[in-house]
Each structure stands twice: as C-alpha cells, then as structure tokens.
Amino acid sequence: MKKYSSIGELLIDYRNLNNTSQIELASKFDVDIRTIQRWEKNMTLLKPDKEEEMVDVTFIPYQVIRNLNAPVSIPTFYDLELRKYSLSTIANELPHADWIKSKMNYSTERLRTIVHDSDIYDIVRCSLVQKHISKSIRKELILKAVELLPELNSILFDSSGYYAGHMVFFPISQSCYSKIRNRSIKEEDLSELDFIDYKKVDNPVFYAYDIGADCNENMFYIIGSAMRFFSELKNKNYLYASYTSRDDTYELNENLGTTLVWEDKIKQKELKSKAPPRLYEGNFEIFFNA
Secondary structure, eight states: OEEEOOHHHHHHHHHHHHTOOHHHHHHHHTSOHHHHHHHHTTSSOOOHHHHHHHHHHHOOOHHHHHHHSSSSOOOEEEETTTTEEESSGGGSSOOOHHHHHHTTTOOOTTEEEOOSHHHHHHHHHHHTTSTTOOSOOOHHHHHHHHHHOGGGOEEEEOTTSOEEEEEEEEEEOHHHHHHHHTTSSOGGGOOGGGBOOGGGOSSOEEEEEEEEESSHHHHHHHHHHHHHHHHHOSOOOOEEEEEEOOGGGHHHHHHTTOEEEEEOHHHHHHHTOSSOOEEEEEOSHHHHHO
16 A cells, blocks of 8 residues: 555546546546646645545545545555555554454444445446456346345445445355356356355355455454354355455455465456456355364
C-alpha cells in the first residue's frame, strides 16, 4: 500500500491508474478544470457534497476520502488496485486465520444479506477490481445464489452507510466445479442451472466467486461470518473453492488449509497483475478441529 497524506496526491494517482484526464474528471464531477487542479494541488478541499460524489465517481472508500479531505489530514495507506486501506503498516496485512477463528463469533449489524439492486451494483463494481474478472456475473445469478445460500451472500457497510465489502458464494454441483477446475468453462459461463440446494446433496461445492472489503477490520467481519457458517454446517463432506487474483488473500487461503490447485502465470502477464490468479480448494474441518 502507498501512504497518502493529501487528497490531491490520491486524485492524481487515481487519474493515472485509470487513464483519466483532468477534463474528463471535471466532467464527471460537473465542475470546471480549475477546480480539479486546485484539488490536486491541495489549494482547496472538497465540499461535503463533493465527498459523496467522489465516492460515486471514483469508488474510493469514503473513509479514505474523509481522512484525507480535512484541514489536518489523517495519513492513510491505500491500494488503488485492491481498493483497500489501513492507518498503519502494522494493519496492512490480514491477520492469521487462527486469530480470526478465535474471534469469529464477533458480529456486526453492518453486515446483512444482499437484498437491493444497489447492493448488486456495488458488488459488481467491486468485483471488477479483481484483475481476472473481465466480465461481471449477471445480476440474476447473484439473486439465485442469495435465494439458495443467503448466509454466504452478504454485503457490509461502514458506520456512515457507505459500501465497505461483500462476499458472494455460489452453491454448485461437483460436475460443474470439475469443469471450472479443468478450465473447460469460466466463471462467466455459469448459469442458474449449475446451482444446487446444498442441503439436498451429499457433496456440495461452495464456490467463492468474490470476497472483498475495504480494510482488514471489515474483512474480519466478512471472513468471520463465513467461518461461522462452515463451522456450524452439519454436512462436513463439502468442498470450498475460490478463484482469486487478490494476492492479499493468498496466505489466508493457505492458513485455512486449502490447497493450491493451479495458478495462471500467463494470465498474470496478460493482466499485468501483481500476482497470478489462483484456484484454491479444500475443506475447513481440519482447521476448525486443530
């Protein structure tokens, strides 16, 4: 993560990453180019209504903008590609899965089941942050997943009511997962017909389509909620699987006892990604019983 001390520095990096000019950004904010220039030179701060617009336009977490857009800013570490922030180098890395397990019964009212179209809009927008996801999953697929598996299809908000993270899991058949595993189909090829009622099959597959949060505290609540589900699941013959290009979760997957099935270094070069997309699979029972 990069340490930011001003809103101007963050805006410049955002524009460079997204190949956006000052004129284009001014158009999105409905301001003149001189306003963008003043923001970037830290000559003026954003007004409160423009903070909200900045969240909508840039999809940068509200807390990051609030920290930096102040007369005395709060220096904040932020990764534009992962959409993740922290307030110190100590908090940059996710904690070990054992620590999360020891506190997995902690919960928050800020986490709830996916319900609204606006929920799906934010989830789709955030899922596209993952390098390997070039085409978003259809809204209908997420809704079907929520219907069959509401416990693992959740969205999280920060204390100000802004989107802060989510998890989307697909309950799929073993035969469907085998096709993903051997790469005969891609995630975007999935349909509602591939979904199952996990309570009615012997060997369900819980496919983690996307899990993400804007900081480790929020990720803790999301991962903790998933851990509670699997620890209480009566059918222990399940398989968890996750195809991810978020390198900040690689170690967490390994902590949980999952196995690396394959990684795609060719795709990494194509995407110019920090790390190769990886497929993990496993069962958490050894982890829970350790």
